[in-house]
Amino acid sequence: MDEFQRIWKRHQYVARASTAFIYGILVSIAMNFFWTPGKIYSSGVTGLAQLIETLTRQYGPIHLSTAALLLLLNLPLFLIAWKNIGHRFTFFTFLAVICSSIMIKSLKPITLTTDPIICAIFGAAINGFGTGLALKNGISTGGLDIIGLTLRKKTGKSIGTINMTFNAFIVLAAGAVYGWPYAFYSALGIVINARVMDMVYTRQQKMQVMIVTNKPKSVVDCIQSHMRRGITIVHGAEGAYRHDEKSILFTVISRYEQAELKAAMEESDPYAFVSISENVQIMGHFYEPEP
Structure with missing residues (x-):
């Protein structure tokens, strides 16, 4: 019995590590093939990383890539997860973020189209599938997931309001930087991302x-x-x-x-x-x- 449990646990670890790698590929495809060419912002910390990258490229003395910012913005959240959620959870979340950062940086961007509606829809669908797949296999993609799980564990409450406020800020930033039509395109992408994620990740329904x-x-x-x-x-x-x-x-x-x-x-x-x-x-x- 003990041997079976060890084999099963090892299988789970391999499955989670493989899922983290697959998620990294999918989010990099969404970012480099659709969001960046279409000037679309994602939701959560990924969208914040895109916003800071745009601002540092246009106005800052130092240009930081989205891949590097994604990792840097998640570092303090890893400490919160390590202390409040669990070491195994934090390890696989860190692995998912590392894989996504490396793949975003490594995968050569290909401009399939610059049509913002197409980019918003397909980028969000691909990312939503990857995020749902990660959650379904017991790993997080970092960002607001960590804050949400921490608050729910401590208070029993969700962070729906925080999530909506944060994403509203991302949408407004997209409008301010690229023009207000792009705010609506980014909002469309955020909604589709959430819908596809819910279709894949059914544990919370x-x-x-x-x-x-x-x-x-x-x-x-x-x-x-x-x-x-x-x-x-x-x-x-x-x-x-x-x-x-x-x-x-x-x-x-x-x-x-x-x-x-x-x-x-x-x-x-x-x-x-x-x-x-x-x-x-x-x-x-x-x-x-x-x-």
Whole structure:
């Protein structure tokens, strides 16, 4: 058993390291093939690095590249993550940022088009896929992710307002530097980036599950052996067709766990009625694995 756990842990480390490298390639393609030619700013710390690079190139005595700035801006955040989130998380986040910085610097820019709408859409889609893939495999891409996880761990609150304010600043900066149409193009890219990321990374999407079954103990035991979720049982329900006794089970899962729920139901009661409501809001404790 110990040998299996060591092999599984080694497999996870290799998968995360490979994902960090893939993310570095994807974000460099988005940056060098689309965002830079189209004068589009990304969201978060990447967008801030682009803004500072533009300002130092135009007005500063020293020109700092986006790749170098991306690493420099993340350094204090690595210290926060190391202290407040975890060493393993920080290591793979550092690896993802290093890979992206190296690939942005190394990959030769190719101007496929300068059309800002095309550049905003395709750059955001590629970056959103890379970011979602990284999050899905348990690593962060740095920047505001670290601040968000730290605040959520300490206070239980998200940083939605901070995120929106920061990205609004990036959008306004794009308008001030390149002209106001580019502010709208950058805003379009930020929205698409978020949508694609949500499509790939499904762990944060909550779903309420209602199960009507006449085998409540079997279903509860099977679900809880597949995933770590609390379940509320309502006894004494009655089927309207045959008037047989039923139990109703309620739980909340993430979209990421939907396949595990399906497997548990097929194993415990394939004839149960299962209803799933998407995008529910949670008040109270909802278990999320440590990064």
